[in-house]
Amino acid sequence: MPDRNRPVIVWFRDDLRLADNPALYAAAASGGPLVCIYVYDETAGRPLGGAAKWWLHGALASLDKDLAARGGQLLLLRGAADKWIEALARSIGAGGVFWNRRYDGDGRAADTRVKAALKAQNIAAESFNGSSLHEPWTVMNQSGAPFRIFTAYWRTALAKDAPSGPLPAPGKLPFHPMPPDPALPFVSLDTLALEPRTPDWAGGLRAAWQRTEEAARSHLETFLAQGLNGYASARDRPDKAGTSRLSPYLRFGQISVRQIWHAVRAADAAGKTASADCEKFLAELGWRDFSYSLLFHQPDLASRNVRSEFDAMPWRVDDSALHAWQRGMTGYPIVDAGMRELWATGWMHNRVRMIVASFLTKHLLLDWRHGEEWFWDTLVDADPASNAQNWQWVAGSGADAAPYFRIFNPVLQGEKFDPDGDYVRRWVPELAHLPPTVIHHPLADPKARYPKPIVDHGEARSRALEASKTLKKR
DNA sequence: TTTTGAGTTGTTCGA
DNA sequence: GTCGAACAACTCAAA
Numbered sequence: 001m002p003d004r005n006r007p008v009i010v011w012f013r014d015d016l017r018l019a020d021n022p023a024l025y026a027a028a029a030s031g032g033p034l035v036c037i038y039v040y041d042e043t044a045g046r047p048l049g050g051a052a053k054w055w056l057h058g059a060l061a062s063l064d065k066d067l068a069a070r071g072g073q074l075l076l077l078r079g080a081a082d083k084w085i086e087a088l089a090r091s092i093g094a095g096g097v098f099w100n101r102r103y104d105g106d107g108r109a110a111d112t113r114v115k116a117a118l119k120a121q122n123i124a125a126e127s128f129n130g131s132s133l134h135e136p137w138t139v140m141n142q143s144g145a146p147f148r149i150f151t152a153y154w155r156t157a158l159a160k161d162a163p164s165g166p167l168p169a170p171g172k173l174p175f176h177p178m179p180p181d182p183a184l185p186f187v188s189l190d191t192l193a194l195e196p197r198t199p200d201w202a203g204g205l206r207a208a209w210q211r212t213e214e215a216a217r218s219h220l221e222t223f224l225a226q227g228l229n230g231y232a233s234a235r236d237r238p239d240k241a242g243t244s245r246l247s248p249y250l251r252f253g254q255i256s257v258r259q260i261w262h263a264v265r266a267a268d269a270a271g272k273t274a275s276a277d278c279e280k281f282l283a284e285l286g287w288r289d290f291s292y293s294l295l296f297h298q299p300d301l302a303s304r305n306v307r308s309e310f311d312a313m314p315w316r317v318d319d320s321a322l323h324a325w326q327r328g329m330t331g332y333p334i335v336d337a338g339m340r341e342l343w344a345t346g347w348m349h350n351r352v353r354m355i356v357a358s359f360l361t362k363h364l365l366l367d368w369r370h371g372e373e374w375f376w377d378t379l380v381d382a383d384p385a386s387n388a389q390n391w392q393w394v395a396g397s398g399a400d401a402a403p404y405f406r407i408f409n410p411v412l413q414g415e416k417f418d419p420d421g422d423y424v425r426r427w428v429p430e431l432a433h434l435p436p437t438v439i440h441h442p443l444a445d446p447k448a449r450y451p452k453p454i455v456d457h458g459e460a461r462s463r464a465l466e467a468s469k470t471l472k473k474r
Numbered sequence: 475t476t477t478t479g480a481g482t483t484g485t486t487c488g489a
Numbered sequence: 490g491t492c493g494a495a496c497a498a499c500t501c502a503a504a
Contacts, residue, residue: 149480149481150481150482151480151481151482152481236483280482283482284482350483351483354483358484393482393483400481400482402482402483402484403484405484405485405486406483406484406485407484407485408483408484409484409485409486412484412485413484461485461486
């Protein structure tokens with residue numbers, strides 16, 4: 001434990017919250033005056049996508065405001081974390097640096113370098129679990145290897161001790177007065193230029209989201225009160241508000257998975273919600289942890305097939321088809337509605353994510369990495385583990401993946417999960433005049449100013465099945 | 475040790 | 490219209 005009189009640095013990363021923040025909590029408990037920082041590091045790792053940068057701006061502004069209410073501030077540094085964390089710590093004579101762990105390869109490598117640099121200066125570095133239910137290395141099968149099947153993984157995780165209860169947000173905090181040090185690359189939030197200017201494409205995102213910790217809590221409260229009951233089936237309806245919409249808050253840590261876990265458990269115990277709904281939602285949190293476990297054990301999850309036989313998949317190269325998919329001009333209404341929702345709001349309903357991903361990888365036979373990259377750039381919740389894992393899952397190349405013959409029929413999916421066509425009507429206004437009986441079959445109306453399907457479903461399905469059959473079995 | 479059964483999210487075909 | 494089978498291969502744990 002560091003010297004109580006020396007300042008303690010809290011290094012915020014994907015944990016931009018005050019409540020249930022183990023690193024912040026421990027730093028506050030250490031008694032030293034706090035220095036809260038965020039390092040915007042473009043020198044290492046995969047650059048954030050456009051939508052994620054937009055979200056990050058709001059999340060940083062919100063955290064700064066919340067710290068200011070307690071008499072402090074969030075300092076921003078721009079540059080290589082391993083260089084400037086140590087430089088800052090030396091500059092202020094810090095007794096320690098506290099942070100919550102991350103699980104992507106680049107992040108872990110950076111943290112290792114920072115830890116080494118601090119150790120060389122005899123400065124304590126303490127890390128905590130702030131973003132998973134269980135650490136990825138603690139949920140293993142009986143032979144000590146990581147799980148490759150979700151159900152077995154989750155059964156084992158559930159049998160472990162429940163994640164500890166969420167920590168309270170600290171009240172008034174002692175902050176270290178920060179004299180400006182010209183040797184350090186402090187920047188203002190606006191200087192980082194995380195939000196788009198010319199052109200400003202973020203209008204739809206602003207209309208859809210509040211990027212604050214308070215909004216995260218409010219989303220959770222609303223979901224517990226209105227969404228959790230009936231979740232198991234309502235979650236599949238993109239025309240309804242049946243999902244929690246917590247994903248971007250979780251991505252940037254404005255709410256913690258443990259806060260959600262305990263809130264849902266409490267709702268279950270109160271008996272007002274069917275246990276099946278609670279279990280189903282908790283399993284979604286389980287998939288998030290499972291994805292982190294997969295990423296931890298395979299850091300190149302976003303670029304390398306988990307099932308290596310997919311390296312031989314005869315993906316097509318077709319830029320115009322890819323472009324049509326990206327812009328929501330495939331001629332399949334449910335696919336186009338999803339892609340346009342994504343473009344407009346930075347988010348897409350989960351059921352529709354599966355449909356558009358299946359369409360890209362099976363109907364268009366385009367490499368899942370194209371989809372992963374597009375989502376990385378356009379999703380406000382773009383997460384290094386979940387995004388990669390879910391794309392591989394749909395493509396069939398991933399852990400516990402969908403079988404090759406599971407090819408969504410976009411018309412049937414539309415009719416089943418958007419039965420009145422309201423979702424399509426909202427995002428594909430060209431089709432808004434069509435009645436529910438035909439809205440998922442746009443060909444039925446020759447007057448619609450809307451593209452013809454870029455592939456025939458039956459032919460595309462056969463092509464995808466043939467392509468899968470060429471793969472050598474391991 | 476070996477065997478067996480089950481495993482997030484489907485679709486199509488033919489009886 | 491309804492219903493069951495077929496569509497792989499592999500992982501994991503229980504028997």
